[in-house]
Structures are given as C-alpha cells and as structure tokens.
Amino acid sequence: MSQVNDPIAQFLRENNKYLRNSDEADRLFSKGRKIEVVYAVVSKGIPLFRTEGVGDVNVLDINIGGKVISVPTILPEKMQAKLRRRMLEILRNNNPDNNTLTKYEQLGFIKITDNNGIKSWNCYVAPPGSEGGTDIGLCGYCPSCNILGSIITRNELKTAGTAYGLKSRVVHDPAFGTTTYKDAVVELTHNKVGDGVSYTGMSLFQESHVVPGVVFIGKLVIYDATELETKLVLSSLSSISRMGGGETKYGSVQVIILGLNASDRETVSSYDITRYVIQKTEGKLVSPEDVIKLSVEYLKNIKSFKILADPNKKIDEQNIQININNNEITTLWAKDNYNYSIAIVNYIKKVEGKEKKGSQKK
Ligand SMILES: [Zn+2]
Structure with a gap:
C-alpha cells in the first residue's frame, strides 16, 4: 500500500x-x-x-x-551520534546471513563473530578510555560505518598497515x-x-x-x-x-x-x-x-x-x-555496502603499495 x-x-x-x-x-x-x-x-x-x-x-x-x-x-555531533545509534538499531533487526558475512571476511574484515559456524555482526559506539586510541566497537564495514564514517585500523581490516579515517557522507548544520x-x-x-x-x-x-x-x-x-x-x-x-x-x-x-x-x-x-x-x-x-x-x-x-x-x-x-524494509537492508549489505567496502579495501591496498607488487610479478 x-x-x-x-x-x-x-x-x-x-x-x-x-x-x-x-x-x-x-x-x-x-x-x-x-x-x-x-x-x-x-x-x-x-x-x-x-x-x-x-x-x-x-x-x-x-x-x-x-x-x-x-x-x-x-x-551537530549530538545529531550525528544519535543518528548512528538509531541506524545501528535498525540494522540489528536484520542481521546479515552467513554468505554475506563470509564475503566481508574474505575482503579481510575482522570483526565478525563465528559461533559454531553461525556468523554474526555487531557494531556499537564505544569511545576509547582515557589512554586514547580509537573507538573499540565500530566494525569498519557495516552500512553505518560506511555512511557515517569510521576508522579502519589493523583491528578492523587485516590488510590495513596504519589507521585510515573514513569520512562521514552525512554532514550537519x-x-x-x-x-x-x-x-x-x-x-x-x-x-x-x-x-x-x-x-x-x-x-x-x-x-x-x-x-x-x-x-x-x-x-x-x-x-x-x-x-x-x-x-x-x-x-x-x-x-x-x-x-x-x-x-x-x-x-x-x-x-x-x-x-x-x-x-x-x-x-x-x-x-x-x-x-x-x-x-x-x-x-x-x-x-x-x-x-x-x-x-x-x-x-x-x-x-x-x-x-x-x-x-x-x-x-x-x-x-x-x-521506512527501509528488510529486503532493502539485505540488498544494501549484499550490494551497495559490499561494493563500497571493496572500494575501501582496494584503495588501502593501493596506498600501501600491495597492489603494485602483485601486478609487477606478471
Ligand atoms: Zn560498523
């Protein structure tokens, strides 16, 4: 209707x-x-x-x-924080399936839980303690991270040699x-x-x-x-x-x-x-x-x-x-967001010269 x-x-x-x-x-x-x-x-x-x-x-x-x-x-930062929390709530209602998460795992993303073969995703805001460092809860590959920004380090992506800041594509007044x-x-x-x-x-x-x-x-x-x-x-x-x-x-x-x-x-x-x-x-x-x-x-x-x-x-x-329905969220994970993550991983490879090495072998 x-x-x-x-x-x-x-x-x-x-x-x-x-x-x-x-x-x-x-x-x-x-x-x-x-x-x-x-x-x-x-x-x-x-x-x-x-x-x-x-x-x-x-x-x-x-x-x-x-x-x-x-x-x-x-x-603005209050709006952005609230937007992220609300977005994560919506995403958590429709966890990606094993196939989808395996694809992200193959890209090198680390924060995927495997419980006896059942894979699950979570992403949350957990600011670092007084000792500094980066947010420990952000996954680095979900639609919320890819839209609202995140930091990708060796803790999120196997191939990341240093920390990469991913800018938010939502900006605020x-x-x-x-x-x-x-x-x-x-x-x-x-x-x-x-x-x-x-x-x-x-x-x-x-x-x-x-x-x-x-x-x-x-x-x-x-x-x-x-x-x-x-x-x-x-x-x-x-x-x-x-x-x-x-x-x-x-x-x-x-x-x-x-x-x-x-x-x-x-x-x-x-x-x-x-x-x-x-x-x-x-x-x-x-x-x-x-x-x-x-x-x-x-x-x-x-x-x-x-x-x-x-x-x-x-x-x-x-x-x-x-409203975004469950089918749309599934498509988002499998297509829009996955392609964005591929672009990120390829970019990081390029920056770190890892791609070059591979192509020079030919
Ligand atoms: Zn995330």
Missing part, C-alpha cells in the same frame, strides 16, 4: 542523477551529489541538550536584524532552537534518590532542561549516497524519538522531516530558516505548529524543495514515515 503513494520513493526516483549507483567502482570519490534534508526536532519532554558533563544547555547567539537573540542549540534561551530553558532540581542512588545526603542537583514545545530547526546533507543508503539515513532520522543527556528519563522528542532537496549545491541552511522564524515570532514560545508553518513557508521559496510536512496539520498528525 505504501508503494502506491510513497512520496520519498517518488522523490528518489525522480532525482536519480543526484544519487550514486550501487555498482559504481569509484564510489569512494565524491561527485558532490547532495540530498538536503531539513527537519524539525520538537521537544515533547524536558530534554537536556548539553555537552557531556556540563550542566548548561548549549546556546548560540543569532543576530536578527540588529537584535541579538540567544537560542538553545543541538550541536546545528539544529537551532526557535525560542529564546530565556523562554526555552528552565532549571529543575532533581533528587538523586529517584535516580537509583541510595544515599540521601547532598542528593539534590540542578539541571537546565528545554521545556516542552520548543522546536529546533536542523539540516543535514547526504553526499554521494545510493538510493538505499539515503533511505537508511532518512529512516533513521525520522524515527528518532529520544535525544539528549539522560534521554531515557527526559528526552522525548518528535523529529519531523520538513522537506528534501536534490542538488549539486546546498541551497538552504538551518540558520536562515531559524532567523526567518524568529523574525516572525520574536523568539517567543509559540505553538510548534506555527514554527512548522513558518519553516515550510520559507522552504516553499526554494522551487526545487520537496515539502513533506503539511503546514496545516497538528504535529501529532504529521505522518512522515520513512
């Missing part, structure tokens, strides 16, 4: 020239093909958008025609709050007892929370991706429902994809849209529907933009579900 009226599938079909083919041999090299994605993050709880270990919500100043307004902000910091953030006092800590002395602490209803406008750009890779990113982004520090308790959010644009250049920034909104609302805590409506109004001025959000609907009626 979704096939009949699937605006995303239609958009991707129509803009095929801004995507890459899954079997292109030179996919490691950018052709500058871009899918811009503008989205809104609506606070529905009391999220903590702050840098780890710091008590304050991240804040930036925006100049609106001579007047400087401070707004809370979700930093900050997601700016459209309400002034003063109206968007409250200090709440928490009791550590309720946090599972049993002692009661000195157990009160304060955190700065974003209040419900604050809308953040963000943008990401997907570079040089295939149709299925794009779908995986969109499906991960649109299904984020919790964000920020202590997200299990505080961070309920709704992500609404406002629109998409396929191009060879970037046409809009979250900064421009935020300024437009604040100029109209003066940064007051207006209803989220008003912010969506104004943002869509702005995007409509860019002719090529495909608007997905309905400016006349309530936020809980915005039904922009972008």
Whole structure:
C-alpha cells in the first residue's frame, strides 16, 4: 500500500542523477551529489541538550536584524551520534546471513563473530578510555560505518598497515532552537534518590532542561549516497524519538522531516530558516505548529524543495514515515555496502603499495 503513494520513493526516483549507483567502482570519490534534508526536532519532554558533563544547555547567539537573540542549540555531533545509534538499531533487526558475512571476511574484515559456524555482526559506539586510541566497537564495514564514517585500523581490516579515517557522507548544520534561551530553558532540581542512588545526603542537583514545545530547526546533507543508503539515513532520522543527556528519563522528542532537496549545491541552511522564524515570532514560545508553518513557508521559496510536512496539520498528525524494509537492508549489505567496502579495501591496498607488487610479478 505504501508503494502506491510513497512520496520519498517518488522523490528518489525522480532525482536519480543526484544519487550514486550501487555498482559504481569509484564510489569512494565524491561527485558532490547532495540530498538536503531539513527537519524539525520538537521537544515533547524536558530534554537536556548539553555537552557531556556540563550542566548548561548549549546556546548560540543569532543576530536578527540588529537584535541579538540567544537560542538553545543541538550541536551537530549530538545529531550525528544519535543518528548512528538509531541506524545501528535498525540494522540489528536484520542481521546479515552467513554468505554475506563470509564475503566481508574474505575482503579481510575482522570483526565478525563465528559461533559454531553461525556468523554474526555487531557494531556499537564505544569511545576509547582515557589512554586514547580509537573507538573499540565500530566494525569498519557495516552500512553505518560506511555512511557515517569510521576508522579502519589493523583491528578492523587485516590488510590495513596504519589507521585510515573514513569520512562521514552525512554532514550537519546545528539544529537551532526557535525560542529564546530565556523562554526555552528552565532549571529543575532533581533528587538523586529517584535516580537509583541510595544515599540521601547532598542528593539534590540542578539541571537546565528545554521545556516542552520548543522546536529546533536542523539540516543535514547526504553526499554521494545510493538510493538505499539515503533511505537508511532518512529512516533513521525520522524515527528518532529520544535525544539528549539522560534521554531515557527526559528526552522525548518528535523529529519531523520538513522537506528534501536534490542538488549539486546546498541551497538552504538551518540558520536562515531559524532567523526567518524568529523574525516572525520574536523568539517567543509559540505553538510548534506555527514554527512548522513558518519553516515550510520559507522552504516553499526554494522551487526545487520537496515539502513533506503539511503546514496545516497538528504535529501529532504529521505522518512522515520513512521506512527501509528488510529486503532493502539485505540488498544494501549484499550490494551497495559490499561494493563500497571493496572500494575501501582496494584503495588501502593501493596506498600501501600491495597492489603494485602483485601486478609487477606478471
Ligand atoms: Zn560498523
């Protein structure tokens, strides 16, 4: 049923020239093909958008025609980390089969578990300890590593003589709050007892929370991706429902994809849209529907933009579900992502001169 009226599938079909083919041999090299994605993050709880270990919500100043307004902000690295975690959740629901994993093993990838002949994959974010080093959980070959970036060392790939950084093909604008910091953030006092800590002395602490209803406008750009890779990113982004520090308790959010644009250049920034909104609302805590409506109004001025959000609907009626199904994930592993991994392995061989040696023997 979704096939009949699937605006995303239609958009991707129509803009095929801004995507890459899954079997292109030179996919490691950018052709500058871009899918811009503008989205809104609506606070529905009391999220903590702050840098780890710091008590304050991240804040930036925006100049609106001579007047400087401070707004809370979700930093790009927070969006990227959340996108990766959500993407890995989606991928873990459809583990690649033995044949597929054997193919990656034959390329030289190491992080494949073999349990009595049953192979399995996992990839997770595990930052190195204080002693430094690289992330110990990233596998170096899954769609998430190949799309969002990873580091390939001798621990991930047999033939890697040194560490290779694989850049993310998803880049971000900050997601700016459209309400002034003063109206968007409250200090709440928490009791550590309720946090599972049993002692009661000195157990009160304060955190700065974003209040419900604050809308953040963000943008990401997907570079040089295939149709299925794009779908995986969109499906991960649109299904984020919790964000920020202590997200299990505080961070309920709704992500609404406002629109998409396929191009060879970037046409809009979250900064421009935020300024437009604040100029109209003066940064007051207006209803989220008003912010969506104004943002869509702005995007409509860019002719090529495909608007997905309905400016006349309530936020809980915005039904922009972008799903990647199991068959598509299987194809992604077997084809799009596998070909990308082949390109990486060949490139590393070339850099290390291993390929040359082989060809000189002839
Ligand atoms: Zn991975």
